[in-house]
Amino acid sequence: ATPPGPPQIPIIGNILPVNEPWEALRLYALQYGAFYVLRVLSTNIFVVNTVEAASELCETRWSSYSQRIPMKMPELSGMNEGILFETNPLRLRQARRLVALGIGPRELDKYRSQLRTHVVSYLGRLLEDPDEYRRHIRNLPISMMLEIAYGYKSQDDDDPFVLGAKTLVENYAEASSLSNYIVSQSELLVARVPSWVPGAGFQRKAAAWKDQANDITEKVYRFTTTSIAEDTAIPSVVSKALESHDPYEKHVIAKSAMQMVSGGADTTISTITTFVLAMVLYPEVQKKAQAEIDKVVGLDRLPVFGDREDLPYIDALLRELLRWHPPIPTVPRTTTKDDVYEGYFIPEGSFVLINFWAMLCNEEVFLDAKTLKPERWLGVEVTKEIDPLFIAFGFGRRECPAKVMAVELVFTVMIHMLAVFDISKARDAQGIEITPSETFDNGSICAPLPFPCTIKPRSVQHAQVLQQNLEALK
Numbered sequence: 444a445t446p447p448g449p450p451q452i453p454i455i456g457n458i459l460p461v462n463e464p465w466e467a468l469r470l471y472a473l474q475y476g477a478f479y480v481l482r483v484l485s486t487n488i489f490v491v492n493t494v495e496a497a498s499e500l501c502e503t504r505w506s507s508y509s510q511r512i513p514m515k516m517p518e519l520s521g522m523n524e525g526i527l528f529e530t531n532p533l534r535l536r537q538a539r540r541l542v543a544l545g546i547g548p549r550e551l552d553k554y555r556s557q558l559r560t561h562v563v564s565y566l567g568r569l570l571e572d573p574d575e576y577r578r579h580i581r582n583l584p585i586s587m588m589l590e591i592a593y594g595y596k597s598q599d600d601d602d603p604f605v606l607g608a609k610t611l612v613e614n615y616a617e618a619s620s621l622s623n624y625i626v627s628q629s630e631l632l633v634a635r636v637p638s639w640v641p642g643a644g645f646q647r648k649a650a651a652w653k654d655q656a657n658d659i660t661e662k663v664y665r666f667t668t669t670s671i672a673e674d675t676a677i678p679s680v681v682s683k684a685l686e687s688h689d690p691y692e693k694h695v696i697a698k699s700a701m702q703m704v705s706g707g708a709d710t711t712i713s714t715i716t717t718f719v720l721a722m723v724l725y726p727e728v729q730k731k732a733q734a735e736i737d738k739v740v741g742l743d744r745l746p747v748f749g750d751r752e753d754l755p756y757i758d759a760l761l762r763e764l765l766r767w768h769p770p771i772p773t774v775p776r777t778t779t780k781d782d783v784y785e786g787y788f789i790p791e792g793s794f795v796l797i798n799f800w801a802m803l804c805n806e807e808v809f810l811d812a813k814t815l816k817p818e819r820w821l822g823v824e825v826t827k828e829i830d831p832l833f834i835a836f837g838f839g840r841r842e843c844p845a846k847v848m849a850v851e852l853v854f855t856v857m858i859h860m861l862a863v864f865d866i867s868k869a870r871d872a873q874g875i876e877i878t879p880s881e882t883f884d885n886g887s888i889c890a891p892l893p894f895p896c897t898i899k900p901r902s903v904q905h906a907q908v909l910q911q912n913l914e915a916l917k
């Protein structure tokens with residue numbers, strides 16, 4: 444049998460809104476249940492909306508549900524190799540081992556001081572130029588991941604490798620947006636149209652993206668190999684891979700390392716920007732979080748990740764941020780075998796969309812689900828079935844290999860910003876407060892659309908503590 448689903452228009456099938464399509468997918472789930480199907484042009488899309496269904500398919504039946512969709516646009520753009528879109532099982536195994544070797548939970552304490560240095564310098568940039576907060580947020584994970592992946596210490600905002608990685612991240616976001624995902628599945632649209640045909644601009648675009656991606660990937664990789672040869676390398680994922688006994692292919696190392704930079708960038712950029720938006724929209728939450736820091740850490744020092752256990756409210760806030768707006772609302776997979784689920788036939792090669800958003804914004808599980816309420820996590824047993832720190836990072840063999848590090852990075856940024864700054868609504872020329880709308884862009888990794896806000900030190904004393912920490916970095 445075929446799963447239920449919304450009525451289809453001949454040829455076209457179903458039309459998804461361009462803006463925040465995951466919300467339309469969530470609303471369909473209320474009507475058609477945990478597992479339903481839609482059609483976009485000639486592609487059937489099986490949508491999975493509950494943790495139970497996603498666990499059954501991606502964990503228990505992982506051998507059939509662990510493949511990413513070979514996307515035309517990223518393929519033409521040279522983004523299909525490495526780890527993220529790798530389909531070759533041998534290379535994928537190598538790539539995942541490489542990431543675990545580099546940033547697995549046991550490796551993390553080696554990066555803790557690097558991470559803290561990056562976060563303190565980021566606070567310094569916020570202090571100097573708060574209106575440019577989006578630029579500072581973007582640069583933070585990119586420069587940090589360049590150091591962890593390659594041992595490369597960037598100089599400033601105009602650092603050529605930071606700029607190159609930033610461009611790659613932006614191109615990737617466009618190439619992999621959900622609508623591009625779906626439309627680019629059509630061979631007719633993408634692969635068979637010569638690039639010189641007017642209107643086939645996407646091909647020229649893809650070719651330019653590919654050149655850019657190859658260029659920056661090769662340059663940063665060469666930086667590490669040269670520093671190893673000159674004995675100046677600092678330990679990094681790439682240096683460890685090159686020095687290990689495992690026979691990694693160069694191609695796997697170079698592409699996977701760059702995807703750690705790009706995969707680690709937009710996701711954490713999104714979560715940190717969502718945090719800033721939340722602080723603007725929910726000042727009472729910010730006050731409670733700051734009170735917790737003041738009580739536990741005091742004013743003599745900045746907080747550290749090791750304080751996490753004593754900061755349950757901020758821990759709940761992080762969990763709630765990933766529930767309120769997960770940076771990746773849906774993840775597409777393709778099946779590698781025919782399968783039957785709950786009596787429904789899913790042919791090999793089907794497009795399966797795992798809908799985290801429907802799981803995390805489920806009103807039956809989370810009362811008042813659209814509202815940010817860190818309190819909902821206090822004093823309750825947080826099981827896997829409801830935990831955003833599990834759900835928002837994906838399921839089974841393709842789950843995020845960096846989730847422990849991602850949590851550490853975002854938590855470290857949150858406690859530092861809360862300790863030093865007040866984040867509040869900006870005012871317009873008439874002095875009236877501007878309330879940002881809660882709208883997000885439509886990339887496969889989505890972030891709040893730009894909004895103005897005021898970020899200023901909580902007091903002269905707080906600014907001094909930061910200055911001392913900045914001095915100590917010199």
Ligand code: HEM
Pocket residue numbers: 526527528539542546702703704706707708710711714770771774835836837838839840841842843844845846848849850853
């Ligand atoms: C808040 C931060 C983050 C979130 C919410 C997040 C979420 C995700 C999700 C949902 C997936 C797809 C899982 C699936 O298919 O089921 C994924 C994959 C991935 N993530 Fe993350 N991620 C985050 C941070 C990071 C960071 C910091 C890195 C840096 C190394 C990273 C590297 C990757 C890679 C390489 C993959 C692809 C794995 C594969 O295809 O096998 N992520 N992430």
